Amino acid sequence: MKERLSSRAQQISPSVTLAIDSKAKQMVSQGVDVISFGVGEPDFDTPKHIRDAGIEAIETGFTRYTAAAGINDLKAAICAKLERDNGLTYTPDQIVVSNGAKHSLYNALMVLAQEGDEVIIPTPYWVSYSEMVKMTGATPVFIETKEEEDFKLQVADLEAAINDKTKVLMLNSPSNPTGMVYTKEELTAIGQVCLKHNLFVVTDEIYEKLVYDGTEHHSIAKLVPELKDQVVLINGMSKAYAMTGWRIGYTASHAAVAKAMGSMQSHATSNPNSIAQKASVAGLNGPEEPIKAMVAEFSKRRDFMVERVNQIKGLSCRKPQGAFYVMANVQQLYGKTIGGEVIKDDLQFAGLVLEKAHVAIVPGAAFGSPGFVRLSYATSMEKIKEGLDRLDQFING
Numbered sequence: 001m002k003e004r005l006s007s008r009a010q011q012i013s014p015s016v017t018l019a020i021d022s023k024a025k026q027m028v029s030q031g032v033d034v035i036s037f038g039v040g041e042p043d044f045d046t047p048k049h050i051r052d053a054g055i056e057a058i059e060t061g062f063t064r065y066t067a068a069a070g071i072n073d074l075k076a077a078i079c080a081k082l083e084r085d086n087g088l089t090y091t092p093d094q095i096v097v098s099n100g101a102k103h104s105l106y107n108a109l110m111v112l113a114q115e116g117d118e119v120i121i122p123t124p125y126w127v128s129y130s131e132m133v134k135m136t137g138a139t140p141v142f143i144e145t146k147e148e149e150d151f152k153l154q155v156a157d158l159e160a161a162i163n164d165k166t167k168v169l170m171l172n173s174p175s176n177p178t179g180m181v182y183t184k185e186e187l188t189a190i191g192q193v194c195l196k197h198n199l200f201v202v203t204d205e206i207y208e209k210l211v212y213d214g215t216e217h218h219s220i221a222k223l224v225p226e227l228k229d230q231v232v233l234i235n236g237m238s239k240a241y242a243m244t245g246w247r248i249g250y251t252a253s254h255a256a257v258a259k260a261m262g263s264m265q266s267h268a269t270s271n272p273n274s275i276a277q278k279a280s281v282a283g284l285n286g287p288e289e290p291i292k293a294m295v296a297e298f299s300k301r302r303d304f305m306v307e308r309v310n311q312i313k314g315l316s317c318r319k320p321q322g323a324f325y326v327m328a329n330v331q332q333l334y335g336k337t338i339g340g341e342v343i344k345d346d347l348q349f350a351g352l353v354l355e356k357a358h359v360a361i362v363p364g365a366a367f368g369s370p371g372f373v374r375l376s377y378a379t380s381m382e383k384i385k386e387g388l389d390r391l392d393q394f395i396n397g
Contacts, residue, residue: 008134008135008137011134012131012134012135013131015127015128015131015366016127016362016363016365016366017038017039017040017127017362017366018039020038020039020350020354020360020361020362021036021038021039021360023354023360024036024038024354024360027354027358032358033358034354034358034359034360035358035359035360035379035383035386035387035390036359036360036376036379037359037360037361037362037374037375037376037377037379037384037387038360038361038362038376039376040176040239040323040324040325040376040378041238041244041378042239042242042244042294042324042378043378043379043380044242044290044294044297045242046241046242046243046246046279047241047242047283047286047290049282049283049286049287050241050243050279050280050282050283050286051279052282053278053279053281053282053283054246054275054276054278054279056278057274057275057278057279058275062274062275062278063274063275064274065270065271065274066271066272066274066277067271068262068265068266068270068271069095069096069097069258069261069262069265069266069271070095070096070097070098070250070271070272070277071097071274071277071278071281072092073277073278073281074097074250074277074278074280074281074284075092075095075097076092077280077281077284077285078090078095078097078250078252078284079091079092079095080284080285081284082233082252085208086219086221086222087219087222088219088221088222088228088233088252090252091255093255093258093259094252094253094254094255094258095250095251095252095258096250096251096253096258096261096262096265097248097249097250097271097272097277097280098248098249098250098251098265098269098272099247099248099249099269099272099273100236100238100247100248100249101204101206101234101235101236101238101249101250102128102249103247103249103265103269103272104234104235104236104249104250104251105128105129105132105202105204105234105249106132106135107251107261107264107265108202108232108234108251108253108257108261109132109133109135109136109138109168109202110135110136110261110264111257111260111261111264112167112168112200112202112232112257113133113136113137113138113167113168114136114137114138115136115137115138116137116138116165117136117137117138117139117165117166117167117168118138118139118140118141118163118165118166118167119133119136119138119139119140119141119166119167119168119169119170120141120142120143120158120161120162120166120168120169120170120199121133121140121141121142121143121170121368122142122143122144122145122151122152122153122170122171123142123143123144123145123367123368123369124145124151124175124177124178124327124364124367124368124369124372125142125170125172125367125368126172126176126177126204126367127366127367129170129172130142130368133170138167138168139165141161141166142368143157143158143161144368144369145157147318147327147329147372150178150180150318151175151178151180151327151369152180152182152186153171153190155189155190155193158190158193159193162193162197162199166197166199167199167200168199168200168201168202169190169194169199169200169201169202170202170204171187171190171201171202171203171204171220172203172204173187173203173204173205173217173218173322174207174208174210174211174217174320174321174322174323175207175322175323176206176207176323176325177325177327177362177364177367177369177374178318178320178323178325178327179302179320179321179322179323179324179325179326179327180318180320180321180322181211181215181216181217181321181322182218183218184216184218184223187218187219187220187223187224188220188223188224190220191220191223191224191227192224194224194227194230195224195226195227195230198230199230200230200231200232201220201221201227201230201231201232202231202232202234203219203220203221203231203232203233203234204234205217205219205233205234205235206234206235206236206238206239206249207239207240207322207323207324208235208240208322209239209240209291209295210239210240210295210298210322210323210324211295211321211322212295212298212299212302212320212321212322213299213321215321215322217322219233221233221252228254229254230254231253232251232252232253232257233251233252233253234249234250234251235249235250235252236248236249236250237249237276237280237283237284239323240291240294241280241283241290241291242290242294243276243279243280243283246273246276246279246280247272247273247276248272248273248276248277248279248280298324298377298378300381301324301377301379301381301384302319302320302324302326302377304377304381304384304385305326305375305377305384305388306319306320306326308384308385308388309326309328309375309388311392312388312391312392312395312396313395313396314330314332314333314336314395314396315328315329315330315332315333315391315395316328316329316332317329324376324377324378325374325375325376325377326374326375326377327364327369327372327373327374328372328373328374328375329371329372330343330346330349330364330371330372330373331371333349333395338352338394338395339352339355339356339357339394345363345365345370345371346363346364346365346370346371346372346373347363347365347370349363349373350362350363350373352394353391353394356394357390357391357393357394358390359387359390359391359394361373361374361375361391362374362375
């Protein structure tokens with residue numbers, strides 16, 4: 001049967017992060033005490049004023065179809081947020097609301113890229129970027145970044161990768177999986193290169209509010225105004241507002257790009273959830289104290305995890321400035337016998353850690369960066385401490 005599937009379906013790889021999370025949950029269902037540093041999802045409840053708005057939408061009958069690209073109230077709230085937080089002016093016809101930021105990314109790539117095009121993706125990258133590019137028929141082109149340069153794309157490397165087939169650059173800041181944040185100067189330089197070569201930029205800013213130590217998030221569309229019409233800005237409600245299950249993401253782009261994405265979405269999925277849209281209006285227009293409290297807690301967890309990981313013999317990591325991930329280097333473990341096996345790579349190591357130590361981590365190979373593993377601190381401090389103790393015990397006995 002498999003050979004009868006489309007070539008598009010056959011070339012797509014399953015998500016490693018979701019596969020590990022699924023195996024961890026299966027082990028839990030069998031009574032195994034697994035601590036997961038796997039899937040990135042805030043462990044906080046959605047703020048009450050947002051939940052209340054969702055309940056009100058149900059109680060008042062706001063449960064029918066909406067416009068395919070989102071309700072006007074939410075588009076207006078998004079425009080206000082972009083002006084307030086990012087200094088960017090958009091109109092409602094430039095906004096498309098989708099079923100999560102992942103859906104927004106898919107829409108953007110589907111209208112920008114096609115067979116024969118190349119899409120540049122710096123590594124490490126979020127696992128779905130490359131697969132989405134393949135779905136369009138385009139070819140992902142990876143640029144390896146270096147740990148000593150905070151896993152950030154360098155302008156010289158970007159210039160070297162561009163040719164007459166290059167159509168799109170994928171950016172993600174703050175980054176999943178590294179947590180690194182591009183500076184104003186770095187983004188400006190990258191933007192100038194994209195302007196010079198007439199590239200589209202898909203900028204994934206879903207973690208923008210999760211930054212620490214006074215770090216500032218910047219949008220490339222603001223820093224290089226001449227590039228704005230070639231930028232598709234991706235954001236959503238899942239991370240900062242602890243609304244992962246509500247599935248609301250959005251894009252801001254040139255009106256022609258937005259119209260194309262809206263038309264595609266109207267045929268593929270129609271409108272995003274009506275109740276979640278109303279709740280998102282309350283989130284964007286409401287108080288940000290719950291976000292600030294969550295960020296403060298994430299900051300404490302990050303500090304502890306970074307210090308503890310660097311205390312574990314054989315592991316090391318840099319301190320991330322945003323998101324809720326730590327990218328740990330495991331290459332010092334290669335060739336050592338741990339858990340009855342000689343460690344050869346991060347995939348094997350992550351499998352052993354789950355099987356033997358009952359701790360779920362994600363191998364860097366899933367993000368295009370073998371030799372590393374990603375740990376999420378979007379879990380309680382108690383679990384972080386216990387999980388890292390288990391990891392230390394497994395590695396060093």
